[in-house]
Amino acid sequence: MRIITRTEAAVEPNHWQDELARAFRRSDELLEFLRLDPQQLACDHQPDFPMLVPRPYAEQMRKADPNDPLLLQVLPLLQERDPVEGYTLDPLDETSSNAQPGIIHKYHGRVLLMLASGCAVNCRYCFRRHFPYADNRIARRQWQQTLDYLRQRPIISEAILSGGDPLMLDDEHLSDILDELEGIAHLRRLRIHSRLPVVIPQRLTSTLAQRLEQSRLQTTLVLHINHANELSEAHRSGLKQWRDAGMTLLNQSVLLKRVNDEPNTLIELSERLFEFGVLPYYLHAFDAVAGAAHFDTQEHLAQQLHQQMQQRLPGYLVPKLVREIAGRKSKTLINLDSGQSGNYNGM
Incomplete structure (x- = not known):
């Protein structure tokens, strides 16, 4: 195994940062790129939760198709402003597990570190779209407080980097954090x-x-892919490189109305993931976050879809169907036989 130096690291171009800089931030510009008439879609051109769509992702969308499943995930719509009973700002009650700035600790043996407050894409269904990131930013000078929290709790065996998106930090910063962990x-x-x-x-x-x-540290990368069209040939070599470096590659999806709520779509996603060396991990029932009720699906439909996946796929390509329920100390498996939900010790 060759040890890479900081000097060598600086040579690799940061193409991803260039792509982030030129991302779409206005819905009219994105729709023009996709050859869509804004009148076809009830867009919110000044949403409270801003639009952010990188161009490589937009290039995976079908042109002139207002129902493209990737577009539906990122385009702000006026209906996001409609209040819907039961949909809240903090559907998982994460504020009660926010142990200190930048740390969410609710599961045994695992702690979630919020290293970044931003993302490269603003998914409209995000359960943290209202999260108080301003109160949870960890400056470098505060990092020792986070490390002290981990050092003082020997029960913790796994650190989970989240956000926002932890890969918004550059490689050098992540390497420094890894040194400490x-x-x-x-x-x-x-x-x-x-x-x-x-x-x-x-x-x-x-x-x-x-x-x-x-x-x-044994390292796992968990990707968030909801549709097979999100994977392109541009991902193949990068994922192979990370897999060859000894990393476990998993995926978790969210069941989203009009995006992936039919069996062929979910089956194609599992097949495509495995082709790229990624194992399906979780299929999440929707978290009832305010502003995204139009993505929700009924639980009995989720059960039916999951049953069809089980009937048509080998077991290792069937993700666990789960729901996260505020206050519970683990994910909750959705029981397909009885319609009941049972605890599952995972995250």
């Missing part, structure tokens, strides 16, 4: 949850892959 003896695993490589495949840099390969 590796120095905590009771930590054994590192998990990175990110959608950034999905929307900007250039983020799968060789520099970061090689740094993670050198780590003593």
Whole structure:
């Protein structure tokens, strides 16, 4: 295994940052790029939750199709402003698990570190679209407080990097954080949850892959992919490089109305993921976040879809169907036989 130096790391171009800089931030510009008439869609041109869509992701969308499943995930609509009973600002009650700025600790043995407040894409269904990121930013000078929290709790064996999106930090900053985490003896695993490589495949840099390969921590990258069309040939080599570096690649999806709520779409997604070396991990029932009720699907439909996946796919390509319920100490498996939900010790 070759050790990569900081000098070598600086040579690799940060193409992903260039792509982020030229992302679409106005719905009219995105629709023009897609050859769509804004009158066809009830867009919110000044949404409270801003639009952000990287161009590589937009290039995966079908032109002149207002029902494209990728477009539906990122285009702000006026109906987001409609209040709907039961849909709240904090559907998972994360504020009660916000142990200190930048830390959410609600599961046994695992702690979630919010390293970044921003994302490379603003998904309209995001359950953290109202999260108080301003109160949870961790400046470099505050990082020792986070490390102290981990050091003082030997029960914690896994650090989960989240956000926002942790891969919004550059490779050098992430390497510094990794140095510190590796120095905590009771930590054994590192998990990175990110959608950034999905929307900007250039983020799968060789520099970061090689740094993670050198780590003593077992590393898992969990991607957030909801539709097979989100995977392009541009992802293939990057994902292979990270897999060859010893990382486990998993995917979690959210069941979204009009995006992936039919069996062929979900089956194609699992097949496509495996073709790219990624295992399906979770299929999440929708979190009832305010502003996104139009994405929700009924639980009995989720059960039916999951049953059809089980009937048509090998078991290793069937993700666990789960729901996260505020206050519970684990994910909740949706029981397909009885229609009941049972605890599942996962995150």
